[in-house]
Amino acid sequence: MKKFPIILLLLFHPLLFSKEYAIISNKNINNLTRGEIKAIYLQKINFFNNLKMVPLNLSAKNKIRTSFEKKVLKMNINRLKSYWIKQHYLGHRPPITMKSQKSVQKFITNVDGAIGYVEIKNLQNGMNILYKWSD
Protein backbone atom coordinates (compact mmCIF):
# COMPACT_ATOMS: atom_id res chain seq x y z
CA MET A 1 0.00 0.00 0.00
CA LYS A 2 2.86 2.29 0.86
CA LYS A 3 4.18 1.75 -2.64
CA PHE A 4 0.98 3.06 -4.26
CA PRO A 5 1.93 6.79 -4.29
CA ILE A 6 5.32 5.91 -5.76
CA ILE A 7 3.70 3.87 -8.53
CA LEU A 8 1.29 6.74 -9.21
CA LEU A 9 4.22 9.16 -9.34
CA LEU A 10 6.07 6.96 -11.81
CA LEU A 11 2.97 6.59 -13.97
CA PHE A 12 2.26 10.30 -14.15
CA HIS A 13 5.91 11.36 -14.12
CA PRO A 14 5.87 12.59 -17.75
CA LEU A 15 2.78 14.73 -17.10
CA LEU A 16 4.09 16.17 -13.84
CA PHE A 17 7.46 17.13 -15.20
CA SER A 18 6.69 17.86 -18.87
CA LYS A 19 7.67 21.36 -19.84
CA GLU A 20 5.32 23.76 -21.57
CA TYR A 21 6.44 26.06 -24.33
CA ALA A 22 4.85 28.86 -26.31
CA ILE A 23 5.36 30.57 -29.63
CA ILE A 24 5.09 34.26 -28.99
CA SER A 25 4.89 37.62 -30.70
CA ASN A 26 4.14 41.17 -29.65
CA LYS A 27 0.56 42.43 -29.78
CA ASN A 28 0.70 43.21 -33.51
CA ILE A 29 0.14 39.57 -34.49
CA ASN A 30 -3.11 38.03 -33.31
CA ASN A 31 -3.40 34.52 -34.56
CA LEU A 32 -1.31 31.99 -36.45
CA THR A 33 -2.04 28.35 -37.15
CA ARG A 34 0.68 25.68 -36.72
CA GLY A 35 0.83 25.43 -40.52
CA GLU A 36 1.45 29.16 -40.83
CA ILE A 37 4.07 29.11 -38.04
CA LYS A 38 5.85 26.25 -39.81
CA ALA A 39 5.71 28.14 -43.14
CA ILE A 40 7.13 31.28 -41.47
CA TYR A 41 10.00 29.32 -39.84
CA LEU A 42 10.77 27.58 -43.13
CA GLN A 43 10.73 31.03 -44.82
CA LYS A 44 7.90 30.08 -47.14
CA ILE A 45 5.89 33.01 -45.77
CA ASN A 46 7.84 36.27 -45.53
CA PHE A 47 4.93 38.66 -45.07
CA PHE A 48 1.76 38.22 -43.04
CA ASN A 49 -1.00 40.84 -42.98
CA ASN A 50 1.50 43.17 -44.69
CA LEU A 51 4.00 42.71 -41.84
CA LYS A 52 7.54 41.44 -42.54
CA MET A 53 7.90 38.24 -40.50
CA VAL A 54 11.11 37.71 -38.52
CA PRO A 55 11.26 34.18 -37.05
CA LEU A 56 13.78 33.74 -34.21
CA ASN A 57 15.60 30.57 -33.25
CA LEU A 58 17.51 29.66 -30.13
CA SER A 59 20.98 28.15 -30.59
CA ALA A 60 21.31 24.84 -32.43
CA LYS A 61 21.77 22.67 -29.33
CA ASN A 62 19.12 24.38 -27.19
CA LYS A 63 16.56 21.88 -25.82
CA ILE A 64 13.60 24.20 -26.47
CA ARG A 65 14.68 24.48 -30.11
CA THR A 66 14.98 20.70 -30.37
CA SER A 67 11.47 20.33 -28.97
CA PHE A 68 10.15 23.08 -31.29
CA GLU A 69 11.66 21.40 -34.34
CA LYS A 70 10.29 18.02 -33.33
CA LYS A 71 6.78 19.04 -32.22
CA VAL A 72 5.98 22.10 -34.33
CA LEU A 73 8.10 21.81 -37.47
CA LYS A 74 8.06 17.99 -37.26
CA MET A 75 11.58 17.81 -38.71
CA ASN A 76 14.80 16.61 -37.13
CA ILE A 77 18.09 18.51 -37.20
CA ASN A 78 19.53 16.62 -40.18
CA ARG A 79 16.43 17.10 -42.27
CA LEU A 80 16.50 20.80 -41.42
CA LYS A 81 20.18 21.07 -42.34
CA SER A 82 19.55 19.58 -45.77
CA TYR A 83 16.45 21.79 -46.10
CA TRP A 84 18.44 24.99 -45.48
CA ILE A 85 21.21 24.07 -47.89
CA LYS A 86 18.57 23.52 -50.57
CA GLN A 87 16.98 26.84 -49.59
CA HIS A 88 20.39 28.54 -49.92
CA TYR A 89 20.34 27.46 -53.59
CA LEU A 90 16.82 28.93 -53.85
CA GLY A 91 17.84 32.20 -52.21
CA HIS A 92 16.29 31.83 -48.78
CA ARG A 93 18.02 32.16 -45.38
CA PRO A 94 17.39 30.33 -42.09
CA PRO A 95 15.90 32.27 -39.15
CA ILE A 96 18.25 34.42 -37.10
CA THR A 97 19.51 32.90 -33.86
CA MET A 98 19.26 34.50 -30.42
CA LYS A 99 21.33 33.53 -27.40
CA SER A 100 18.61 33.32 -24.75
CA GLN A 101 14.87 33.34 -24.12
CA LYS A 102 15.31 36.81 -22.61
CA SER A 103 16.90 38.16 -25.80
CA VAL A 104 14.12 36.55 -27.88
CA GLN A 105 11.50 38.45 -25.87
CA LYS A 106 13.45 41.71 -25.96
CA PHE A 107 13.73 41.43 -29.78
CA ILE A 108 10.01 40.65 -30.09
CA THR A 109 9.09 43.65 -27.94
CA ASN A 110 11.06 45.95 -30.26
CA VAL A 111 10.32 44.43 -33.68
CA ASP A 112 6.83 44.05 -35.12
CA GLY A 113 6.56 40.78 -37.04
CA ALA A 114 9.12 38.96 -34.91
CA ILE A 115 8.07 35.60 -33.49
CA GLY A 116 9.98 33.23 -31.23
CA TYR A 117 9.56 30.42 -28.74
CA VAL A 118 10.18 30.28 -24.98
CA GLU A 119 9.37 28.09 -22.01
CA ILE A 120 6.06 29.33 -20.57
CA LYS A 121 7.47 29.72 -17.05
CA ASN A 122 9.93 32.30 -18.46
CA LEU A 123 7.28 34.31 -20.28
CA GLN A 124 7.50 38.05 -19.66
CA ASN A 125 4.58 40.49 -19.55
CA GLY A 126 3.37 41.94 -22.83
CA MET A 127 3.97 38.82 -24.90
CA ASN A 128 1.21 37.40 -27.05
CA ILE A 129 0.92 33.58 -27.09
CA LEU A 130 0.25 32.26 -30.60
CA TYR A 131 0.65 28.53 -30.04
CA LYS A 132 1.48 26.19 -27.15
CA TRP A 133 3.04 22.76 -26.98
CA SER A 134 4.65 20.55 -24.39
CA ASP A 135 7.28 17.81 -24.33
Added chain:
Amino acid sequence: MFRNLFFIFLLLLPLFANESEDESSFYELGNGLQLGNLPLYIGGYASLDYKKSDDASRYRVDDIALMSYGNYDKFSYMAEFEFKEFYTFTQNDDKPNTTEKNTKLHTERLYLEYNINENYILRFGKYNTPIGYWNMLPVNVLRDTSSNPMSTELLFPKFITGAAASYTSYGDSDIVVDVLLQQNDAIDDSYNNYKMDSHYGVGVTYTKDDLSLKLNLGNFHNIEDKKRYSYAMISAKYTTQSIDISGELGTQKSEGEFTTKYAGYLQSVYNFSDQHLGIIRLESYDDKKNNEQDNIAIVGYTYRPLYPVALKAEYQLHSLHTNNQFLCSFSVMF
Protein backbone atom coordinates in the same frame (compact mmCIF):
# COMPACT_ATOMS: atom_id res chain seq x y z
CA MET B 1 38.64 40.35 -66.28
CA PHE B 2 35.26 39.35 -64.82
CA ARG B 3 36.24 35.71 -65.21
CA ASN B 4 39.47 36.23 -63.23
CA LEU B 5 37.61 38.04 -60.44
CA PHE B 6 35.13 35.18 -60.38
CA PHE B 7 37.95 32.65 -59.79
CA ILE B 8 39.72 34.78 -57.16
CA PHE B 9 36.47 35.11 -55.24
CA LEU B 10 35.85 31.36 -55.39
CA LEU B 11 39.34 30.67 -54.03
CA LEU B 12 39.00 33.15 -51.18
CA LEU B 13 35.52 32.15 -50.07
CA PRO B 14 36.53 29.18 -47.86
CA LEU B 15 38.78 31.54 -45.84
CA PHE B 16 35.62 32.99 -44.33
CA ALA B 17 34.56 29.55 -43.08
CA ASN B 18 33.85 29.32 -39.39
CA GLU B 19 32.54 26.52 -37.21
CA SER B 20 29.79 28.34 -35.40
CA GLU B 21 26.61 27.39 -33.58
CA ASP B 22 24.93 30.50 -34.87
CA GLU B 23 24.23 29.42 -38.39
CA SER B 24 22.61 32.69 -39.35
CA SER B 25 25.52 34.98 -38.44
CA PHE B 26 28.72 33.27 -39.64
CA TYR B 27 29.83 31.40 -42.70
CA GLU B 28 29.26 27.68 -42.64
CA LEU B 29 29.94 25.46 -45.64
CA GLY B 30 26.79 25.19 -47.73
CA ASN B 31 25.08 28.23 -46.27
CA GLY B 32 26.69 31.09 -48.19
CA LEU B 33 28.16 34.27 -46.86
CA GLN B 34 26.57 37.62 -46.07
CA LEU B 35 28.57 40.61 -47.21
CA GLY B 36 28.72 42.91 -44.19
CA ASN B 37 25.23 43.89 -43.14
CA LEU B 38 24.06 44.30 -46.69
CA PRO B 39 21.06 42.30 -47.93
CA LEU B 40 23.52 40.45 -50.13
CA TYR B 41 24.50 36.79 -49.81
CA ILE B 42 27.12 35.01 -51.87
CA GLY B 43 27.47 31.28 -52.44
CA GLY B 44 28.05 28.77 -55.17
CA TYR B 45 28.75 25.20 -56.08
CA ALA B 46 31.13 23.08 -58.12
CA SER B 47 31.28 19.52 -59.41
CA LEU B 48 33.74 17.09 -60.98
CA ASP B 49 32.61 13.87 -62.59
CA TYR B 50 33.85 10.74 -64.33
CA LYS B 51 31.94 8.56 -66.77
CA LYS B 52 32.98 5.14 -68.09
CA SER B 53 30.97 3.74 -70.97
CA ASP B 54 31.72 0.81 -73.30
CA ASP B 55 34.04 2.73 -75.58
CA ALA B 56 35.15 5.85 -73.70
CA SER B 57 36.15 7.37 -70.37
CA ARG B 58 35.26 10.99 -69.68
CA TYR B 59 36.78 13.22 -66.99
CA ARG B 60 35.02 16.52 -66.50
CA VAL B 61 35.02 19.69 -64.44
CA ASP B 62 31.33 20.32 -64.96
CA ASP B 63 29.78 23.13 -62.91
CA ILE B 64 31.58 26.05 -61.34
CA ALA B 65 28.92 28.48 -60.24
CA LEU B 66 28.70 31.64 -58.21
CA MET B 67 25.37 32.94 -56.99
CA SER B 68 24.23 36.05 -55.22
CA TYR B 69 20.87 36.78 -53.67
CA GLY B 70 19.18 38.97 -51.13
CA ASN B 71 16.03 40.83 -50.28
CA TYR B 72 14.91 44.30 -49.45
CA ASP B 73 11.40 44.92 -48.16
CA LYS B 74 9.07 42.98 -50.48
CA PHE B 75 11.67 42.54 -53.22
CA SER B 76 14.22 39.75 -53.53
CA TYR B 77 16.61 38.77 -56.28
CA MET B 78 18.80 35.89 -57.44
CA ALA B 79 21.76 36.10 -59.83
CA GLU B 80 23.75 33.01 -60.75
CA PHE B 81 26.62 32.76 -63.20
CA GLU B 82 28.18 29.48 -64.15
CA PHE B 83 30.88 27.79 -66.16
CA LYS B 84 29.26 24.71 -67.66
CA GLU B 85 31.37 21.74 -68.82
CA PHE B 86 34.40 23.87 -68.03
CA TYR B 87 36.96 21.19 -68.87
CA THR B 88 36.31 17.81 -70.49
CA PHE B 89 38.90 15.18 -71.31
CA THR B 90 37.66 12.10 -73.15
CA GLN B 91 39.71 8.96 -73.63
CA ASN B 92 38.29 7.04 -76.59
CA ASP B 93 39.02 3.39 -77.32
CA ASP B 94 38.76 3.60 -81.11
CA LYS B 95 39.52 7.25 -81.92
CA PRO B 96 41.89 9.99 -80.70
CA ASN B 97 41.46 11.43 -77.22
CA THR B 98 39.80 14.84 -77.02
CA THR B 99 40.07 17.82 -74.68
CA GLU B 100 37.42 20.53 -74.61
CA LYS B 101 37.39 23.76 -72.65
CA ASN B 102 34.33 25.92 -72.31
CA THR B 103 35.26 29.21 -70.66
CA LYS B 104 32.05 31.04 -71.49
CA LEU B 105 30.39 32.32 -68.34
CA HIS B 106 26.67 31.57 -68.57
CA THR B 107 23.78 33.32 -66.90
CA GLU B 108 22.12 30.41 -65.14
CA ARG B 109 19.45 32.29 -63.19
CA LEU B 110 18.66 36.00 -63.02
CA TYR B 111 15.36 37.09 -61.50
CA LEU B 112 13.55 39.55 -59.32
CA GLU B 113 10.69 38.53 -57.01
CA TYR B 114 7.96 40.62 -55.44
CA ASN B 115 6.10 39.32 -52.39
CA ILE B 116 2.58 40.73 -52.69
CA ASN B 117 1.46 39.13 -49.42
CA GLU B 118 1.60 35.78 -47.60
CA ASN B 119 -0.18 34.08 -50.50
CA TYR B 120 1.07 35.66 -53.73
CA ILE B 121 4.55 36.07 -55.22
CA LEU B 122 5.48 37.49 -58.63
CA ARG B 123 8.75 36.69 -60.39
CA PHE B 124 10.41 38.17 -63.48
CA GLY B 125 13.57 36.95 -65.19
CA LYS B 126 15.31 33.64 -65.90
CA TYR B 127 14.79 30.73 -63.52
CA ASN B 128 14.53 26.94 -63.30
CA THR B 129 11.17 25.91 -64.72
CA PRO B 130 9.18 24.78 -61.66
CA ILE B 131 8.05 21.48 -63.17
CA GLY B 132 8.17 18.30 -61.11
CA TYR B 133 10.57 18.10 -58.16
CA TRP B 134 13.89 17.20 -59.78
CA ASN B 135 14.17 20.33 -61.93
CA MET B 136 13.69 22.59 -58.87
CA LEU B 137 17.07 21.48 -57.43
CA PRO B 138 18.99 20.29 -60.47
CA VAL B 139 22.59 20.88 -59.34
CA ASN B 140 24.83 17.90 -58.67
CA VAL B 141 25.42 18.45 -54.94
CA LEU B 142 21.69 18.74 -54.17
CA ARG B 143 20.38 15.88 -56.25
CA ASP B 144 20.57 12.24 -55.30
CA THR B 145 22.61 10.89 -58.21
CA SER B 146 25.32 12.21 -60.56
CA SER B 147 22.95 11.69 -63.50
CA ASN B 148 19.59 13.31 -64.20
CA PRO B 149 16.52 11.26 -65.17
CA MET B 150 15.83 11.33 -68.92
CA SER B 151 12.31 12.68 -68.24
CA THR B 152 13.87 15.97 -67.06
CA GLU B 153 15.79 16.23 -70.35
CA LEU B 154 13.03 15.25 -72.78
CA LEU B 155 9.69 16.66 -71.72
CA PHE B 156 10.00 20.37 -70.94
CA PRO B 157 12.49 23.27 -71.10
CA LYS B 158 14.73 23.33 -68.01
CA PHE B 159 14.82 27.12 -67.92
CA ILE B 160 12.29 29.81 -68.66
CA THR B 161 12.77 33.56 -69.13
CA GLY B 162 9.62 35.47 -68.38
CA ALA B 163 7.08 36.09 -65.65
CA ALA B 164 5.64 33.76 -63.03
CA ALA B 165 3.00 34.09 -60.38
CA SER B 166 2.53 31.71 -57.51
CA TYR B 167 -0.31 31.36 -55.04
CA THR B 168 0.17 29.38 -51.82
CA SER B 169 -2.39 28.41 -49.23
CA TYR B 170 -1.02 27.26 -45.86
CA GLY B 171 -2.80 25.08 -43.35
CA ASP B 172 -2.68 21.44 -42.32
CA SER B 173 -1.88 20.90 -45.98
CA ASP B 174 -0.28 23.33 -48.44
CA ILE B 175 -1.49 24.04 -51.96
CA VAL B 176 0.73 25.92 -54.39
CA VAL B 177 -0.42 27.09 -57.81
CA ASP B 178 2.27 28.27 -60.27
CA VAL B 179 1.52 30.12 -63.49
CA LEU B 180 4.39 30.56 -66.00
CA LEU B 181 4.53 32.93 -68.92
CA GLN B 182 7.23 33.56 -71.51
CA GLN B 183 6.54 35.57 -74.64
CA ASN B 184 10.03 36.87 -75.39
CA ASP B 185 13.55 35.75 -76.25
CA ALA B 186 15.37 33.84 -73.51
CA ILE B 187 18.35 35.09 -71.51
CA ASP B 188 21.39 32.96 -72.43
CA ASP B 189 19.64 29.87 -73.81
CA SER B 190 22.88 28.31 -75.05
CA TYR B 191 22.58 25.23 -72.85
CA ASN B 192 18.86 25.11 -72.25
CA ASN B 193 17.54 21.83 -73.65
CA TYR B 194 15.01 23.76 -75.79
CA LYS B 195 15.44 27.16 -77.44
CA MET B 196 12.15 28.97 -76.97
CA ASP B 197 10.48 32.30 -77.50
CA SER B 198 7.14 31.35 -75.97
CA HIS B 199 6.11 29.17 -73.03
CA TYR B 200 2.88 28.97 -70.99
CA GLY B 201 2.50 26.63 -68.08
CA VAL B 202 0.53 25.90 -64.94
CA GLY B 203 1.39 23.72 -61.97
CA VAL B 204 -0.48 22.63 -58.86
CA THR B 205 1.32 21.16 -55.85
CA TYR B 206 -0.43 19.58 -52.87
CA THR B 207 1.63 18.82 -49.77
CA LYS B 208 0.46 17.18 -46.56
CA ASP B 209 3.00 16.10 -43.97
CA ASP B 210 5.51 13.81 -45.72
CA LEU B 211 3.60 13.47 -48.99
CA SER B 212 3.64 15.88 -51.91
CA LEU B 213 1.84 15.57 -55.26
CA LYS B 214 2.23 17.77 -58.31
CA LEU B 215 0.63 18.26 -61.72
CA ASN B 216 2.17 20.35 -64.51
CA LEU B 217 0.74 21.26 -67.89
CA GLY B 218 2.34 23.54 -70.47
CA ASN B 219 2.97 24.54 -74.03
CA PHE B 220 6.07 26.09 -75.63
CA HIS B 221 7.39 27.14 -79.04
CA ASN B 222 10.73 25.71 -80.10
CA ILE B 223 12.53 28.20 -82.36
CA GLU B 224 14.85 25.54 -83.78
CA ASP B 225 12.19 23.45 -85.52
CA LYS B 226 9.49 26.19 -85.32
CA LYS B 227 7.02 23.78 -83.69
CA ARG B 228 4.81 24.13 -80.62
CA TYR B 229 5.05 21.37 -78.02
CA SER B 230 2.61 20.51 -75.23
CA TYR B 231 3.58 18.57 -72.14
CA ALA B 232 1.89 17.08 -69.09
CA MET B 233 3.60 15.65 -66.04
CA ILE B 234 2.53 14.17 -62.72
CA SER B 235 4.99 13.87 -59.84
CA ALA B 236 4.92 12.52 -56.32
CA LYS B 237 7.33 12.60 -53.41
CA TYR B 238 7.21 10.90 -50.04
CA THR B 239 9.91 11.89 -47.56
CA THR B 240 10.60 10.54 -44.08
CA GLN B 241 13.68 10.62 -41.88
CA SER B 242 15.01 7.40 -43.39
CA ILE B 243 13.55 7.05 -46.87
CA ASP B 244 12.68 9.30 -49.83
CA ILE B 245 10.50 7.93 -52.59
CA SER B 246 9.89 10.07 -55.64
CA GLY B 247 8.52 9.61 -59.10
CA GLU B 248 7.70 11.65 -62.17
CA LEU B 249 5.81 10.60 -65.30
CA GLY B 250 5.05 12.74 -68.32
CA THR B 251 4.27 12.94 -71.97
CA GLN B 252 4.91 15.42 -74.81
CA LYS B 253 3.03 16.08 -78.05
CA SER B 254 3.50 18.29 -81.08
CA GLU B 255 1.06 18.83 -83.97
CA GLY B 256 -1.20 16.07 -82.65
CA GLU B 257 1.55 13.43 -82.55
CA PHE B 258 3.46 12.09 -79.57
CA THR B 259 7.03 13.42 -79.60
CA THR B 260 7.75 11.67 -76.29
CA LYS B 261 5.08 9.05 -75.67
CA TYR B 262 6.12 8.67 -72.05
CA ALA B 263 9.12 9.38 -69.87
CA GLY B 264 9.33 8.79 -66.17
CA TYR B 265 11.19 7.43 -63.21
CA LEU B 266 10.60 5.96 -59.81
CA GLN B 267 13.37 6.44 -57.27
CA SER B 268 13.96 5.31 -53.73
CA VAL B 269 16.69 6.77 -51.53
CA TYR B 270 17.45 4.96 -48.30
CA ASN B 271 19.41 6.82 -45.63
CA PHE B 272 21.60 4.18 -43.94
CA SER B 273 22.83 7.07 -41.79
CA ASP B 274 23.18 10.83 -42.20
CA GLN B 275 26.31 10.27 -44.33
CA HIS B 276 25.52 7.11 -46.28
CA LEU B 277 22.69 6.84 -48.79
CA GLY B 278 21.68 4.05 -51.14
CA ILE B 279 19.71 4.87 -54.29
CA ILE B 280 17.71 2.75 -56.71
CA ARG B 281 16.07 4.40 -59.70
CA LEU B 282 14.04 2.83 -62.48
CA GLU B 283 13.50 4.87 -65.61
CA SER B 284 11.66 4.33 -68.85
CA TYR B 285 11.05 6.49 -71.90
CA ASP B 286 9.84 6.34 -75.47
CA ASP B 287 11.30 9.28 -77.37
CA LYS B 288 9.73 9.53 -80.83
CA LYS B 289 11.90 12.52 -81.89
CA ASN B 290 15.06 10.44 -81.72
CA ASN B 291 13.26 7.15 -82.20
CA GLU B 292 14.74 5.80 -78.98
CA GLN B 293 13.11 3.67 -76.33
CA ASP B 294 15.01 2.63 -73.24
CA ASN B 295 14.50 1.13 -69.80
CA ILE B 296 17.15 1.96 -67.23
CA ALA B 297 17.94 0.57 -63.79
CA ILE B 298 20.33 2.67 -61.71
CA VAL B 299 21.98 1.59 -58.50
CA GLY B 300 23.85 4.30 -56.64
CA TYR B 301 25.62 5.15 -53.44
CA THR B 302 26.21 8.64 -52.04
CA TYR B 303 28.54 9.56 -49.23
CA ARG B 304 28.07 12.97 -47.61
CA PRO B 305 30.77 13.63 -45.00
CA LEU B 306 28.93 16.94 -44.57
CA TYR B 307 25.61 17.60 -46.27
CA PRO B 308 27.07 20.23 -48.67
CA VAL B 309 29.75 17.79 -49.87
CA ALA B 310 28.79 14.72 -51.90
CA LEU B 311 30.76 11.80 -53.29
CA LYS B 312 28.53 9.73 -55.55
CA ALA B 313 28.85 6.57 -57.58
CA GLU B 314 26.24 4.88 -59.75
CA TYR B 315 25.94 2.14 -62.31
CA GLN B 316 23.35 2.40 -65.09
CA LEU B 317 22.03 -0.72 -66.73
CA HIS B 318 20.20 0.09 -69.99
CA SER B 319 17.97 -2.05 -72.17
CA LEU B 320 19.93 -0.32 -74.96
CA HIS B 321 23.06 -2.12 -73.81
CA THR B 322 25.48 0.26 -75.53
CA ASN B 323 24.38 2.94 -73.05
CA ASN B 324 25.47 1.00 -69.93
CA GLN B 325 27.78 3.20 -67.91
CA PHE B 326 29.43 3.91 -64.60
CA LEU B 327 29.44 7.44 -63.18
CA CYS B 328 30.99 9.00 -60.15
CA SER B 329 31.25 12.59 -59.01
CA PHE B 330 32.47 14.95 -56.35
CA SER B 331 30.40 18.05 -55.68
CA VAL B 332 30.30 20.80 -53.11
CA MET B 333 28.11 23.76 -52.21
CA PHE B 334 29.63 26.76 -50.51
